Amino acid sequence: MSVRRILIAGMPSSGKTTYMAAMRHVLLSDETKTALLMSRLADDERHLNLLQDRWLALETFERTREKSEAWVTLHVRDRMTEVEADLEMPDLRGEMFERPAAFGMCHRQVAEALVESDGILLFTNAEKPDDNLLISDFGDLDDNEGAPADGKSDPEVSESKKSSEASRNPTDGVDDPDANIARPAGTTGRTRFQADRMPEEAKIVELLQFANRSPRTRRRRRLGLIVSAWDVVIDGEDIRDPTQWLAQQRPMLAQFLRYNADAWDVRVYGASAQGGKLPRDEARLKAIETASERIVMIGHDVPRHDPTAPLGWLISGG
Amino acid sequence: MPGRGRGRFLLRAFERCRVRCRNRSLSAGFAGSETIRGFEERSFDSRVASDQAKASTLRTPRAAPVIFLHLRIAVADGRLLDFLISDRSGEHFNRALDTPAKFADFEEIGRADTILLLIDGEQLLNNHQVETARLRKLVVALSQAGHLTDKVVHLVVTKADLLNGESQRTQVEQRAKVISDELGRRSSNCRTQTHLTSCRPLKGQTTFGQGIQKLLEVNVPEAKTQVFNTTHWNPGDGGTPLDRLMRVEKWL
DSSP, X not given: OEEEEEEEEESTTSSHHHHHHHHHHHHHHOOSOOSEEEEEOOSOOHHHHHHHHHHHTTOOOOOOOGGGOEEEEEEEEETTTOOEEEXXXXXXXXXXXXXXXXXSOOOHHHHHHHHHOSEEEEEEETTSOOTTOBGGGTSOBOOOOOOOTTOOOOHHHHHHXXXXXXXXXXXXXXXXXXXXXXXXXTOSSOOOOOGGGSOHHHHHHHHHHHHHOTTSOXXXXXXXXXXXXXXXXHHHOSOOOHHHHHHHHOHHHHXXXXXXXXXXXXXXXXXXXXXXXXXXXXXXXXXXXXXXXXXXXXXXXXXXXXXXXXXXXHHTTO | XXXXXXXXXXXXXXXXXXXXXXXXXXXXXXXXXXXXXXXXXXXXXXXXXXXXXXXXXXXXXXXXXXXEEEEEEEOTTSOEEEEEEEEOOHHHHHHHHHSGXXXXXXXXXHHOSEEEEEEEHHHHHHSHHHHHHHHHHHHXXXXXXXXXXXXXXXXXXXXXXXXXXXXXXXXXXXXXXXXXXXXXXXXXXXXXXXXXXXXXXXXXXXXXSBTHHHHHHHTOOOTTOOSOOOSOSOTTOOSOHHHHHHTHHHHO
């Protein structure tokens, strides 16, 4: 039996924990046809039991906190090849993954997991809009870039200082789930740059660069990119292909992956691990007789209710 | 020089690459950056997320030392090219113009493969004698410091969107050409090109970052050209020249 290390990564509120909960239920219940089967229970099932119970109860998953972090192990068998594997996966806070981009450092635990992982399951939330939108996409640029010729205090220095001060307090406002959501120009107030609130795709690109940066040896890994909350895409847009969604909504990340194909073997999937938006769709989801059928997956011909398929592809990567 | 639009120019170059997927006519794409946070910090005040009604760009602080921004760009023939862009406060240049010997300390210009001299298009139209004199002083000082020898210098006319119609644009281009010719005369083996650029769309048009894509493209070296030269890399090692440069310590 081989031990495969899969890193589940993503920025805060990207849907990692909900997906793990759904996957645990599917593996244990064997209600639907899946790529992977559970071969046996792990020694410590507390964390996964808790996640599964909450998923079944249609609870909205809060963002993972430090005290609720855990490494989980799944003992699985590939349905087709009968190959067995132990999947070791961390359920970590999203904040752990944004540190390389925001603060130029990485928690040792994450760094080691990145380096040692055989594959990465990376999440981005379709419910979060492209937060790179420029004001000039809607209006005009201001001509306020000029030399302070009057000898008064230089505004750029104070701006920079304020910005640095803001960056020094990474916990400021992290509880605001809408922090990265773009708002229309002209709304009240002004938000200062905070490194931990950089656009999600910029933080993801830096995380992936970090995995291959010297002195680490650049090597090719499989990357399963999960566009979570896919039900939002189904509801609102005419996009039907997760790869197309990525190109349109995360262009920087899409290009980075395309032009670094020597480092990343990528498949993009759409996933709705809850099956809808809570509490709006609670009644509809409760009415589904087989809980596993709440899950919706799309991309690369995966069975409609099989969240294990991306993992199956990751662990078959050699 | 201050106020010539360097910040906005850098931002547009970054944005041009970052959002390439939305505009498939572009031939360069984003392949990475070692200074993502630097670009993001400079871009923030032009983003909707800043909650400002009007966009602006973070100016290079007066007291800041020279800084470098890195952009890895995939070009049409499949190569990944590393652009290392130096940025220095415009006030540094102003001060050095009073004591030209200080330009000898601007080592990044001496080491650059390509120099972009930014000229305010609006100034070149309305106040061209002052703008030309300012550029001339800069060119002479840089030339005296030996920074222009064997270099490619791009005279980048910014703020073209503030020019009304083709006649004003032509007038500004002609004036830029005069400066370009003078630059060629004053420096040994210095090749020059002029570019009319604009971060906002030209009047009556909708394309942002006018001229910047072309500027990126003309700076793509020939396939056989070595961007960086270092004797310490492992010949069998992969990655781009910058990757190899970053691994130098391993081989010393």
